[in-house]
Amino acid sequence: MSDFVIKRPIDFDLEQTLECGQCFHFEKIAEQDYVLTAYNRALHIAQKDDELVFYNTDKSDFDNIWKMYFDLDRDYEAIKKELLKADPKLAEAIEAKWGVHLLNQSFFETLISFIISQNKQIPHIKKIVADISAKYGDLLYEDSSRKLYAFPSPKQLENVTVEDLKELKTGFRAPYIKDAIDRVLALEFSGTDEASFRAFFDKLSPEETIAELTKIKGVGLKVASCVSLFALNKREAFPIDVWIKRIMEAKYFDGKDTKIPVIEKFAKEKYKDLGGYAQQYLFYYARSLKINKL
DNA sequence: GACCAGGTCAGAC
DNA sequence: GTCTGACATGGT
Secondary structure (H helix, E strand, C coil), X not given: CCCEEEECCXXXXXXXXXXXXXXXXXXXXXXXXXXXXXXXXXXXXXXXXXXXXXXXXXXXXXXHHHHHHCCCCCCHHHHHHHHHHHCHHHHHHHHHCCCCCCCCCCHHHHHHHHHHCCXXXXXXXXXXXXXXXXXXXXXXXXXXXXXXXXXXCCHHHCCCXXXXXXXXXXXXXXXXXXXXXXXXXXXXXXXXXXXXXXXXXXXXXXXXXXXXXXXXXXXXXXXXXXXXXXXXXXXXXXXXXXXXXXXXXXXXXXCCCCCHHHHHHHHHHHHHHHHHHHHHHHHHHHHHHCCCCC
């Protein structure tokens, strides 16, 4: 198979999009050169000057998967313009992290990954996701120095025990992951494939989606918001973690300790249906500044 | 060695 | 309803 090359969209940067903290299942090979897995496929991709090179990829995989995964059809220039109009204070964050695209990730992987994410640093989340994939998923990519495995399907994890999960260093999250697997398998979807997950959640409002997801033990408002935003294409979601709380307090609440529901209401009124984009620019920016308590 | 990390839950007021 | 400590593990 040959390589598939496109002109890089002006608002897209590969490194920023992968390293901004929205996804965990990739490895950096070199500057602007990555391997990742998604939707049961591996992709070796590089950004060179103003081109994006999808190695060993045909047009049909690009059209059916990667264009959607990298959100390449969306007009980020218009989104930024609207956000800046609503909130000029976003300028710094947007200028610094201008190339972030929100990925359209698969539901089950995103759900489990963000359950794992609680009270963990990103490098460790990545390690656990890679370990679960290596133990239960299919081998998708191999070169001289790395192997990448698909994130396992719900069915592949059907008989996994809490003890198995604890061996993978998931700690107190092990029973949460188990509950998520069981509930996803028990849901009356027509199947456990991505299309049926999407069909199920597409019918739900943002609030109903959060309500449905938080039935899972270990899934609270923050994890449910991340799944809504990063997997279910509900781009008004505004997940509030420690970093977002910090930067919002610093920017808009005079540096004072502010309750999450207050920040949430504030963000909803300000950013409306574009909350998720604002959130991701702010999150990545705050983390790169290593903003600490004032 | 203390302190923190893309939080959540149960139990105490 | 709101607040607090516990929860596993690894990085700084």
